Amino acid sequence: MAKAWAKASDLRRLALALNGTTEAPHFDRTAFKVARIYVTLATDGETANFKFAPDEQALKCTVAADAFTPVPNAFGKQGWTTATLSKLTIPELQSALEMAHAHALPTKAKRKPRASG
Numbered sequence: 001m002a003k004a005w006a007k008a009s010d011l012r013r014l015a016l017a018l019n020g021t022t023e024a025p026h027f028d029r030t031a032f033k034v035a036r037i038y039v040t041l042a043t044d045g046e047t048a049n050f051k052f053a054p055d056e057q058a059l060k061c062t063v064a065a066d067a068f069t070p071v072p073n074a075f076g077k078q079g080w081t082t083a084t085l086s087k088l089t090i091p092e093l094q095s096a097l098e099m100a101h102a103h104a105l106p107t108k109a110k111r112k113p114r115a116s117g
Contacts, residue, residue, distance in 0.1 A: 014093060020035075038097075049075075050080070050100040052081050057070060060081060
């Protein structure tokens, strides 16, 4: 059985299925976010930029070097990683989306102690 390679339509469908995700324009890309953006899709639909933790980025870029590469600027040092969709299977895309989505969930605000007096 042939592998099904990911496309922009798969990214959109899978991202919007993740809890709380919305889609909106972001400069020349389409962004998918919850509390923060976790993936952006290029207008040509060929690549997407995922927000991973630096160690997750290193793992993805090592295990699937043909599909993942750090964004070549300061954003790349923060974990932003470009993926070529046609080099990912649907399960690989799903895994990357879930990993990035986890970083975009809202964090609970810490309560500041009330001043006495």
